Amino acid sequence: MKLHCYILPLFAMAMHIRPAVGANGTENAPTLQLSTDSAFNFQFLIALGDALTGGSDIAPVLGAAKNIKPGDMASYSEVFFKLANHTKAEAEDQGNAYDPVNVRDTWFSAAQYFRRADFYLHGNWSNPLINSLWEEQTAAFNKALAALPLPGQRIRIPATKGNFTVEAIWYGASEAEHYKRPTLVIGNGYDAAQEDSYHYFVASAMARGWNCITYEGPGQPTVRREHEIGFIPEWENVVGPVVDYVLSEKSHTVDKARLALVGNSFGGYLAARAAAFETRLSAVVLIDGIWDVYAAFSAQLPREIIAIYEAGNYTEFDRELLTLRETGKLSTNAAWGLD
Numbered sequence: 001m002k003l004h005c006y007i008l009p010l011f012a013m014a015m016h017i018r019p020a021v022g023a024n025g026t027e028n029a030p031t032l033q034l035s036t037d038s039a040f041n042f043q044f045l046i047a048l049g050d051a052l053t054g055g056s057d058i059a060p061v062l063g064a065a066k067n068i069k070p071g072d073m074a075s076y077s078e079v080f081f082k083l084a085n086h087t088k089a090e091a092e093d094q095g096n097a098y099d100p101v102n103v104r105d106t107w108f109s110a111a112q113y114f115r116r117a118d119f120y121l122h123g124n125w126s127n128p129l130i131n132s133l134w135e136e137q138t139a140a141f142n143k144a145l146a147a148l149p150l151p152g153q154r155i156r157i158p159a160t161k162g163n164f165t166v167e168a169i170w171y172g173a174s175e176a177e178h179y180k181r182p183t184l185v186i187g188n189g190y191d192a193a194q195e196d197s198y199h200y201f202v203a204s205a206m207a208r209g210w211n212c213i214t215y216e217g218p219g220q221p222t223v224r225r226e227h228e229i230g231f232i233p234e235w236e237n238v239v240g241p242v243v244d245y246v247l248s249e250k251s252h253t254v255d256k257a258r259l260a261l262v263g264n265s266f267g268g269y270l271a272a273r274a275a276a277f278e279t280r281l282s283a284v285v286l287i288d289g290i291w292d293v294y295a296a297f298s299a300q301l302p303r304e305i306i307a308i309y310e311a312g313n314y315t316e317f318d319r320e321l322l323t324l325r326e327t328g329k330l331s332t333n334a335a336w337g338l339d
């Protein structure tokens with residue numbers, strides 16, 4: 001599994017780019033850049049990386065990269081929305097139905113492009129596209145899930161502590177009843193969806209004989225949209241019910257001595273917290289381990305603004321920061337984080 005590739009941009013910026021480089025700059029980048037906007041470049045790499053497991057195709061993503069204007073979130077969304085619509089039409093085209101594997105990957109790709117179209121739209125939570133694009137990505141992904149050799153299974157697990165439902169997808173490595181397999185419990189972080197996890201981890205893990213379950217908790221795409229619940233610190237209350245589910249409902253196929261929790265990006269923080277309380281795990285994988293989320297956020301913003309925050313004047317902080325946002329003075333990454 002190419003575990004090292006996937007760190008969401010907020011933290012990537014904070015950890016990997018030296019202060020001498022502008023917040024949205026691509027100077028001294030070690031690889032060919034697909035946009036002068038480093039945040040967009042990063043998103044294009046996410047889409048391209050998923051081509052390895054059928055979650056995109058290379059030429060359409062390079063075409064999108066060419067047509068999207070650096071720094072222009074509306075252009076980013078519009079171009080991917082158009083590509084998603086086009087890809088969905090290809091998946092539905094009966095002329096392509098003779099090749100079901102191709103149709104499945106076309107649905108995975110359509111889902112990916114709908115997710116990308118949503119990515120920079122969060123400045124205004126009344127925007128109806130935030131839900132309608134998500135319904136499209138979910139519907140497209142479900143078509144692909146159903147077409148896997150062993151179809152993925154959507155599950156809703158009620159939390160026992162807290163007022164929310166964990167959204168999950170179970171991917172069994174085999175139908176064999178008497179062979180217990182190692183199992184990954186996979187969670188993302190600040191913004192990626194459990195559908196992204198299929199391409200980041202699940203496809204590769206299943207190819208190596210592992211079961212997987214992906215999940216989303218409060219603050220994450222589906223729970224945020226459907227229940228309007230933001231992040232909670234008590235992440236053990238999210239992971240606990242998932243582990244309960246796996247060890248009860250899937251006990252015939254899960255080797256309980258080989259149950260690993262994976263936390264990706266900000267999930268590297270959430271998973272560490274959960275693992276501190278959850279004794280039934282045998283391993284925890286943090287990509288990356290994050291000690292201090294505040295450091296990652298605050299490194300994105302002008303020092304004068306942070307000084308206002310640290311002095312405790314939150315009203316003034318909000319006012320100044322929103323003014324910078326509205327007048328287009330924040331880098332794409334900082335604007336996205338704030339939205």
Ligand SMILES: *[C@@H]1O[C@H](CO)[C@@H](O)[C@H](O)[C@H]1NC(C)=O
Pocket residue numbers: 022024025026027036037070071331
């Ligand atoms: C960074 O963003 C600013 C403002 O949008 C722009 O003027 C500048 O050219 C950008 N830098 C790069 C390297 O894209």
Ligand SMILES: *[C@@H]1O[C@H](CO)[C@@H](O)[C@H](O)[C@H]1NC(C)=O
Pocket residue numbers: 078081082085
């Ligand atoms: C995509 O298709 C929908 C209808 O399904 C339409 O409302 C929307 O405008 C299209 N978006 C673009 C960018 O073409």
Ligand SMILES: *[C@@H]1O[C@H](CO)[C@@H](O)[C@H](O)[C@H]1NC(C)=O
Pocket residue numbers: 124125126127128
């Ligand atoms: C947010 O979106 C809604 C629905 O499209 C719109 O009516 C409203 O004016 C928008 N608000 C802002 C501040 O742009």
Ligand SMILES: *[C@@H]1O[C@H](CO)[C@@H](O)[C@H](O)[C@H]1NC(C)=O
Pocket residue numbers: 163227
């Ligand atoms: C739980 O959530 C529902 C729906 O969001 C809400 O109506 C209800 O008041 C909440 N209950 C508690 C105990 O927070």
Ligand SMILES: *[C@@H]1O[C@H](CO)[C@@H](O)[C@H](O)[C@H]1NC(C)=O
Pocket residue numbers: 313316
């Ligand atoms: C916050 O900053 C504003 C603008 O400088 C100032 O008018 C206000 O008195 C400050 N409030 C506090 C509580 O320091």
